[in-house]
Amino acid sequence: MVEKFVGTWKMISSDNFDDYMKAIGVGFATRQVGNRTKPNLVVSVDDQGFVCLKSQSTFKTTEIKFKLNEPFEETTADDRKTRTVVTLENGKLVQKQSWDGKETNIEREIEDGKLVAKCIMGDVIAVRTYVMEG
Numbered sequence: 091m092v093e094k095f096v097g098t099w100k101m102i103s104s105d106n107f108d109d110y111m112k113a114i115g116v117g118f119a120t121r122q123v124g125n126r127t128k129p130n131l132v133v134s135v136d137d138q139g140f141v142c143l144k145s146q147s148t149f150k151t152t153e154i155k156f157k158l159n160e161p162f163e164e165t166t167a168d169d170r171k172t173r174t175v176v177t178l179e180n181g182k183l184v185q186k187q188s189w190d191g192k193e194t195n196i197e198r199e200i201e202d203g204k205l206v207a208k209c210i211m212g213d214v215i216a217v218r219t220y221v222m223e224g
């Protein structure tokens with residue numbers, strides 16, 4: 091089911107991301123860069139069933155490799171060290187990050203051929219939309 095996410099996705103919009111970054115504790119300077127950056131998202135799956143999510147931009151490239159439902163240690167783009175688990179729920183790829191007693195979810199799903207990522211921290215939701223590059 092992860093197959094439908096596989097490909098290179100180009101960001102076309104980002105709403106409320108500054109508020110989301112504030113909610114997870116990102117400092118001002120990093121938020122300025124984060125707001126200007128429109129990363130590509132590259133999703134791939136290897137033979138062993140590892141999923142790779144790579145976020146590529148001129149500023150920074152981050153990459154995580156994981157198996158669904160297996161917790162792993164993640165260092166996020168803003169340098170949080172999180173315990174992360176990614177699950178597939180109702181066709182959504184749900185990434186749960188926990189750190190310092192806090193938790194945030196990133197839910198990715200395909201809607202009308204676009205990849206829509208919802209970043210959720212408490213009642214703050216940012217929505218980032220991507221189209222398949224091709």
